[in-house]
Amino acid sequence: MSNSPLEHPLFLPRARLNDLFQSLLDHGYRIMAPVVRDDSILYQQINSADALPHGIIDDRHNGSYQIAQAKTPRCFAWSNPQQSLKSFVFSPVEILWKSFYKDNELVFQAIKAEAQPTVIFGVKGCDIAGLQLLDQHFYHKKTPDTHYQQRRDNLILFGINCFRSGSQCFCTNTGDGPNISSPSDCIMSELDEGYIIHHVNSPLTEIIDTLQLKLATTAQQQQATYESSQAALSQQQKLPEITANSVFEQWSHPVWNDIADTCLGCGNCTTVCPSCFCHQESSDVSIDLTESSQTRSWDSCFTTQHSYLHGFYIRPERSQRYRQWLSHKFSGWQSQFGRIGCTGCGRCATYCPVGIDPTQVLQTLFKRRGEPA
Amino acid sequence: MIHTPQTATIMQRTQETKTIFSLQLSFTDPLIQRNYHFHPGQFNMVYLHGIGEIPISIVSDPRHSNGIQHTIRVVGRVTQALSKLVVGDKIGIRGPFGTGWPLEKSIRKDIVFFTGGLGCAPVVAAIKYVLKRRNQFNKVVIIQGVKHADDLIWKQQYQQWQAQSDVQILLASDVASPGWKGHVGPPTELLCQADFNPDNCALMLCGPQPMMIAVCQQLSGQGVREKNIWLSLERNMQCGNGQCGHCQIGPLFACKQGPVFNLEKVKPYLDKIGL
Numbered sequence: 001m002s003n004s005p006l007e008h009p010l011f012l013p014r015a016r017l018n019d020l021f022q023s024l025l026d027h028g029y030r031i032m033a034p035v036v037r038d039d040s041i042l043y044q045q046i047n048s049a050d051a052l053p054h055g056i057i058d059d060r061h062n063g064s065y066q067i068a069q070a071k072t073p074r075c076f077a078w079s080n081p082q083q084s085l086k087s088f089v090f091s092p093v094e095i096l097w098k099s100f101y102k103d104n105e106l107v108f109q110a111i112k113a114e115a116q117p118t119v120i121f122g123v124k125g126c127d128i129a130g131l132q133l134l135d136q137h138f139y140h141k142k143t144p145d146t147h148y149q150q151r152r153d154n155l156i157l158f159g160i161n162c163f164r165s166g167s168q169c170f171c172t173n174t175g176d177g178p179n180i181s182s183p184s185d186c187i188m189s190e191l192d193e194g195y196i197i198h199h200v201n202s203p204l205t206e207i208i209d210t211l212q213l214k215l216a217t218t219a220q221q222q223q224a225t226y227e228s229s230q231a232a233l234s235q236q237q238k239l240p241e242i243t244a245n246s247v248f249e250q251w252s253h254p255v256w257n258d259i260a261d262t263c264l265g266c267g268n269c270t271t272v273c274p275s276c277f278c279h280q281e282s283s284d285v286s287i288d289l290t291e292s293s294q295t296r297s298w299d300s301c302f303t304t305q306h307s308y309l310h311g312f313y314i315r316p317e318r319s320q321r322y323r324q325w326l327s328h329k330f331s332g333w334q335s336q337f338g339r340i341g342c343t344g345c346g347r348c349a350t351y352c353p354v355g356i357d358p359t360q361v362l363q364t365l366f367k368r369r370g371e372p373a
Numbered sequence: 374m375i376h377t378p379q380t381a382t383i384m385q386r387t388q389e390t391k392t393i394f395s396l397q398l399s400f401t402d403p404l405i406q407r408n409y410h411f412h413p414g415q416f417n418m419v420y421l422h423g424i425g426e427i428p429i430s431i432v433s434d435p436r437h438s439n440g441i442q443h444t445i446r447v448v449g450r451v452t453q454a455l456s457k458l459v460v461g462d463k464i465g466i467r468g469p470f471g472t473g474w475p476l477e478k479s480i481r482k483d484i485v486f487f488t489g490g491l492g493c494a495p496v497v498a499a500i501k502y503v504l505k506r507r508n509q510f511n512k513v514v515i516i517q518g519v520k521h522a523d524d525l526i527w528k529q530q531y532q533q534w535q536a537q538s539d540v541q542i543l544l545a546s547d548v549a550s551p552g553w554k555g556h557v558g559p560p561t562e563l564l565c566q567a568d569f570n571p572d573n574c575a576l577m578l579c580g581p582q583p584m585m586i587a588v589c590q591q592l593s594g595q596g597v598r599e600k601n602i603w604l605s606l607e608r609n610m611q612c613g614n615g616q617c618g619h620c621q622i623g624p625l626f627a628c629k630q631g632p633v634f635n636l637e638k639v640k641p642y643l644d645k646i647g648l
Contacts, residue, residue, distance in 0.1 A: 096376065096377070097376070097377040097378070099378070099420070099422045099423075099465060100422075101422075105380070105401075105463070106380045106422055106463040106464075106465065107380070108377050108378050108379065108380065108465055109377075110376065110377040137616065138616065141615075143375050143376075143614060145376075145614075145616060146376060244624070245641070248623060248641065248642065248645065251645050277616065277618055278617060278618035278619070279611075279612075279616070279617050279618070280611060280617065280619070281426065281611045281612065281617065282425070283420075283423065283424065283425045283426065285423045289423050292422055292423050294420075294426070296612075296617075299617070299618070299619075301618070306609070306618075306619060307609060307619070307647075308609050309607060309608060309609050310448045310449060310607075311448055311449070314608070314609075314647060314648070315647045317647070320646070320647035323647065324647065324648075327623075328621065328624075331624070332621065332623055332624040333624075334624075335623075335624035336624045336626075
């Protein structure tokens with residue numbers, strides 16, 4: 001799938017967004033879209049564009065997040081929602097298979113994942129890139145994960161170019177935003193008066209065609225380009241140059257111990273990360289011992305148990321666990337998947353209870369002698 | 374077989390030492406048994422209903438028709454429960470997973486097996502493979518080190534191998550016991566006695582990681598090239614399919630690109646504490 005732009009981008013007036021929603025519903029899609037819930041922006045199933053976060057912006061800093069009402073008619077004026085797309089394809093908890101006895105024979109039963117055709121509406125570039133990373137890990141391999149595959153095959157992505165960079169955003173550094181660069185089914189830009197449709201793939205082409213939209217004007221396209229470039233320019237965080245070996249080469253750097261003095265080891269960063277894929281398996285047994293469910297659930301390399309090996313832990317120290325995460329994310333990934341495992345969404349810094357910002361840790365790690373901290 | 378276990382029956386159980394036992398297994402479905410193929414050095418995820426699932430290396434000969442053999446040391450909850458099973462009991466098997474030893478690539482080379490502690494199970498299948506096809510290989514050396522002389526499992530097996538004139542067996546124990554005829558001290562001290570050609574050899578190492586690092590350093594001094602050294606590494610493995618993330622050694626997934634690694638590939642990460 002490639003994002004070939006439409007030769008003549010279309011324009012969907014704001015008042016007609018519900019026509020698009022209705023058409024998607026008529027075609028049997030479930031629509032998941034960002035809404036305001038619990039003072040956050042979260043994905044939820046909706047049936048009308050009225051439920052979108054109208055006029056909401058977010059204000060993110062290291063260790064803090066809040067939303068506010070702004071004077072804008074836009075629904076996607078924030079940087080990114082609290083969740084990435086991870087839980088749509090890789091369930092936080094799910095049963096893989098069951099074992100039980102039937103006629104005195106031990107039987108194993110594979111459990112299939114349930115999935116229905118789902119449109120995820122209004123996804124930012126960092127999160128579409130995050131999904132692409134998960135695809136590489138779970139899907140595009142010799143033996144794809146069947147649960148992931150089932151859910152992924154049912155997803156339709158409506159991407160939206162991002163015009164607001166949070167203070168921790170650095171997607172321009174990772175090449176994943178603010179305009180969408182990863183494969184998507186539809187790519188839009190939001191202006192005050194409506195939406196430019198830059199790209200659309202089958203099966204959405206037919207749905208968009210029925211709306212009989214007019215072409216976007218040159219002025220509208222220029223406005224979108226301008227706003228996107230402003231979002232890029234406003235990004236303050238910078239990644240240093242990192243190679244597949246460079247974090248491993250800093251194995252004895254004092255920064256690891258310094259971070260361990262602050263880091264709580266809570267694993268929030270790995271939970272909100274769009275690409276963190278670690279999971280554990282457990283055998284959950286019914287109280288009468290007749291049935292056992294092999295359950296997988298998200299795991300975090302910040303737990304000691306993650307590195308357990310018959311009676312000892314490979315990473316008993318928090319400094320080692322933080323180093324494991326950062327070295328994997330920025331160096332290990334490059335060897336495994338051909339790029340860093342970060343899409344610049346900045347959530348790890350936002351949702352860190354003590355406000356640790358990995359871009360600053362990396363800057364310290366690769367600071368040249370004589371440079372200020 | 375990769376995602377969901379298949380039922381296997383315990384055909385035979387052998388108590389090797391006080392804490393080590395072997396299970397001979399056969400899939401209950403004959404078709405699965407027929408289609409099950411593995412390379413020495415690979416492992417299975419072994420599941421006991423209601424208890425849990427753990428990775429265990431396969432010790433049987435890949436061409437042997439008598440099913441699969443696992444040798445297991447009681448170290449935790451699952452191995453403790455597995456030790457209580459008897460002939461006829463059923464368990465689940467997923468696999469085989471990972472890479473095996475480079476046996477076919479090592480034909481007409483000198484083969485040195487170096488194992489330490491109780492980590493010899495992953496190389497036993499390879500030793501059996503080589504000795505069964507003895508004429509395909511040049512010199513064969515087996516070096517085994519244990520902490521205490523009483524820890525040496527497969528004593529009979531070693532006696533049999535020792536009786537073969539075309540195999541050099543070197544045994545070392547940190548602590549000797551009455552009647553111990555082997556070397557007393559670390560097994561690395563035996564490397565200089567090993568009779569093999571450093572220019573045409575394959576070394577297969579298994580055991581505690583610090584011991585293997587020491588062996589690799591010594592072998593480098595003896596002129597053995599890194600590309601001729603292979604190591605079996607242990608990590609927490611849960612999915613077996615390179616997905617769960619627990620077994621990573623730097624960028625390497627031990628369950629997929631290992632557990633048998635060429636030294637050249639794993640060397641940058643081998644001595645990094647915490648990887």
